[in-house]
Amino acid sequence: MRSVVSYLCFGVLPALALGACVSPSSTQDAVAVSSYEVDFNHPAFNDPRPDGFEGASETVPPIIAQRARDIAERSALLRTPLDARVVYVGTDFLSHKMLDEKLSRAIYRVLFYRYSDDAALITDVDIESGEILEQGAYPGRPVRLSEEEMEEVRALVLENREAQTAIGEALSASGLSREDVAIEGLIVRTRDAKDPFHGRRIVRALIRIDRDYLHEPLVIVDLTAREVSIERARGR
Amino acid sequence: MIKRRTIVSYLISLVAGLVISSAAFAHGPGCPAFAPGQTSSNVVEQQFPPNGPMETAWRVRFANATAKGLYITGAWFKKGPSEPWMRVLWDARLADIFVPYHPGSPRYYDLTNFSFPLVNATALDAGACGNIIDGKVIHQVSSRGVSWKDDTAVGIGHELSLWATLDSANYNYIMRYVFQDDGTIKLRIGATSRNLPYSEYTAHMHNGLWRIDMDLNGFRNDSALLYSHSEPGIAATDSLTPFNGGVEGGVEIDHEKFTEVHVRDEVTKNAHGRNISYEFKPVRFGAPRHSEAFAQEDFWVTRYRYSEKTYDVIDSYVNGESVTNNDVVVWHISPLHHDPRDEDGYFIGNSWHGVALVMWSGLDLRPRNLFDATPHFP
Ligand SMILES: [Cu+2]
DSSP states (O other), X not given: OOOHHHHHHHSSOTTTTHHHHHOTTOOTTOOOOOOOOOOTTOHHHHOOSOTTOXXXXXXXXXXXXHHHHHHHHTSTTTOOOTTSOEEEEEEEEEEXXXXXXXXXXXXXXXXXXXXXXXXXXXXXXXXXXTEEEEEEEEETOOOOOOHHHHHHHHHHHHHOHHHHHHHHHHHHHHTOXXXXXXXXXXXXXXXXXXXXXXXXXXXXXXXXXXXXXXXXXXXXXXXXXXXXXXXXXXXX | OOOHHHHHHHHHHHHHHHHHHHHHHTXXXXXXXXXXXXXXXXXXXXXESTTSSOSXXXXXXXXXXXXXXXXXXXXXXXXXXXXXXXXXXXXXXXEEXXXXXXXXXXXEETTTTOOOOBOOOOHHHHOTTOEEXXXXXXXXXXXXXXXXXXXXXXEEEEEEEEEEEEEETTEEEEXXXXXXXXXXXXXXXXXXXXXXXXXXXXXXXXXXXXXXXXXXXXXXXXXXXXXXXXXXXXXXXEEEEEGGGGBSEEEOOOGGGTOEXXXXXXXXXXXXXXXXXXXXXXXXXXXXXXXXXXXXXXXXXXXXOTTOOOGGGHHHXXXXXXXXXXOEXXXXXXXXXXXXXXXXXXXXXXXXXXXXXXEEEEEEEEEESSSSSOTTOO
């Protein structure tokens, strides 16, 4: 697999990409060739994504995500002790404006979440060169739930007695079955340091039966403490 | 090593494009033609008028991803049949959707804090004249009604639109990008579906947090400007000055000043010798002054940096870099104030039944001095 830049440097359009080939790993400040005729029919122009993507999707294919993750995990920031709770969340594709305006280089942003300080660990990598372009730990910055965290939320909710009762009642009233029950989760964030949720991984669980959501109970999952609490009804 | 995908996938997408395009022409009578339509898996092209000799055209590249929804990754405009394609957008998207509830909590970041996917599109979404791309994206070409009137003479305008729906648990967001025949681009977020369980009657806002990387005729030589109206007495004046003195920063919209941000190319001129530009015109009600730093301004302008993608920390990107004769990015917050009403639904036992009807906000990007004359005027 090759990036668009290297493809252009050594492939079909060398003359067009001359400026970038001089320094393919230069930063976002790179300014290359001035202007040139655009070959709109060229596949690299119509689709600057590297191999492996389907249709119009920029959801990173698992094999690329794994490669990006491997590179990120070699860094000191992510070489954490086994007992430190750091979870891999996912890898995003970032298109990078490098060569004039016509082409992008493939850069991936690898996301981890660290429980100890509620931090997003963000690593931008070039999987072609294996290079880490930027990396940082950002406490309080939004970062989505990993699949394993969402599984943990589901399990904790379904173990909760009040949730079980409400689901049972809804199923017997509607005639629907267990397969119609879905647990969804919304991360609750706060910037208020006095808020008890501050600095924690808090998920508000939603219980959906077929297409309708249950009003009660309000199930709050504290993933940091691995605890579930129920907020009491305030009336409608 | 040869990039294996490219040639094969290009041929596949070319064939697919031809199939899709010819299918488009088979639409029912009265549908504007897709011309030529989808030219690869992630590019659509549309000439205007759709059913006549080309006067203007858009070429739009788009993408979708989990946790990002639908977004534009390139847009080029042709302002006349013999004019070259000109880059207008490098990228335009919702960087996030911020949803604070009135009591102060919860405060949701519906893109960056979740893994929400796009909903699969249906034939009803597409309508009689629409296409579905990638199973999720609706591609439509439609009339936009009267574009101009001159006594009995009339111009009927058309537009290309791409839209998709994000499944944000109980909520849905429609992300819609419209490219008009006159060069105008409309960016819209629509909020709809189920009110938040347990908080069905709690008021809140859905703020579209837009990141618009306009590259007018290329990424270089673009300047951000502040447009402002003043009417201290009987006479009024309008001014156009370097945004924030020419460096990165933010500005609040003042409705008495008709605040706009303009992006102007400092090199490219129209036939009258005037620099081409676009006006960023807000489409919204109210000013969302939430406590977060990013919500203290309605527009932000930064110099393009590839890693700067997160609206939530935009104030940290503002560090004195020039936004004059440079590569600039415009950020905008467009709020939807949702105060629940009985039209949103009602309880049946412990379940909520009903949906909040869609509300829209966003902004329009309108050309200024891009053309040499009134577009689509004989
Ligand atoms: Cu709402």
